[in-house]
Amino acid sequence: MTILDKIVENKKKELEVLTGLITVRELESSKLFCREIISLSEFLLNRNRTGIIAEFKRKSPSKGIINSSSPVIEVTSGYFREGASGVSILTDTQFFGGSNADLLNIREKSNFPILRKDFILDEYQVIESRAIGADVILLIAAALEKDKILTLSKLARSLGMEVLLEVHEADELDKVNMHINLIGVNNRNLKTFEVNTDVSEMLAEKIPHEFLKISESGISSSGVIKHLRTVGYDGFLIGEKFMCSYDPVKAFSHFVKDLI
Numbered sequence: 001m002t003i004l005d006k007i008v009e010n011k012k013k014e015l016e017v018l019t020g021l022i023t024v025r026e027l028e029s030s031k032l033f034c035r036e037i038i039s040l041s042e043f044l045l046n047r048n049r050t051g052i053i054a055e056f057k058r059k060s061p062s063k064g065i066i067n068s069s070s071p072v073i074e075v076t077s078g079y080f081r082e083g084a085s086g087v088s089i090l091t092d093t094q095f096f097g098g099s100n101a102d103l104l105n106i107r108e109k110s111n112f113p114i115l116r117k118d119f120i121l122d123e124y125q126v127i128e129s130r131a132i133g134a135d136v137i138l139l140i141a142a143a144l145e146k147d148k149i150l151t152l153s154k155l156a157r158s159l160g161m162e163v164l165l166e167v168h169e170a171d172e173l174d175k176v177n178m179h180i181n182l183i184g185v186n187n188r189n190l191k192t193f194e195v196n197t198d199v200s201e202m203l204a205e206k207i208p209h210e211f212l213k214i215s216e217s218g219i220s221s222s223g224v225i226k227h228l229r230t231v232g233y234d235g236f237l238i239g240e241k242f243m244c245s246y247d248p249v250k251a252f253s254h255f256v257k258d259l260i
Helices: 003-021 024-028 040-045 072-081 100-108 123-131 146-158 170-175 198-206 222-230 248-257
Strands: 052-056 086-090 114-117 136-140 162-167 182-186 212-216 235-238
Touching (some): 024 123, 040 162, 052 072, 052 248, 072 100, 072 248, 146 162, 182 198
Parallel strands (some): 052 086, 114 136, 162 182, 182 212
16 A cells, blocks of 8 residues: 555545534635635746745655644745745645644735645535635645546636646646646655656646646755746745755745745
């Protein structure tokens, strides 16, 4: 069983419990459910921003604890202040140390695009994402069938949210549909957790031009971003590079200066 299989199996068990605790009607009654969505796509295309989606991540299955002390609101607001186009919040608890409360707390005190990064398998989670304040949801091609991606992305768009479809291999691009806004190439293989940024370059020309292109994971230098921009990437999701630092915001600020 791969790491991805274990995560998906655990997520299904969590869903069985969660759907019995909070109903869809209760989620739809959330004060955040009808709030105006902030477009990540627009911020990525804004030349006054960096194109970086800065991620808040406490731990990972491959590296364990990354940063257990930095406060989520202070870090994410600092990222945006220093030029991030948006932030990504891990809401999975068991494998990544996040929670829905993290996203809720940020949303109540911020006005920037938030990507909910989790393993979304069911319509319930899409509605939940809207209720906790997400502007964008992540759908992972390796974890979902084509028909399910269509169902989930169509629902997300009907609720006003944007959709980021994550792929790692060329054949996963067959799962793209008209309801998706952004296509992310994960340089990390979710089955082995090995990282290679060449994956983004190899898939760049295969991604249809009507979608914004995002390179995810393993980006450790400004030079990688500069190169990937030349092959068509609009955005870059980076987490561990900053979160491994004692001061993630300062690390982000220094990184951005090298992009100029």
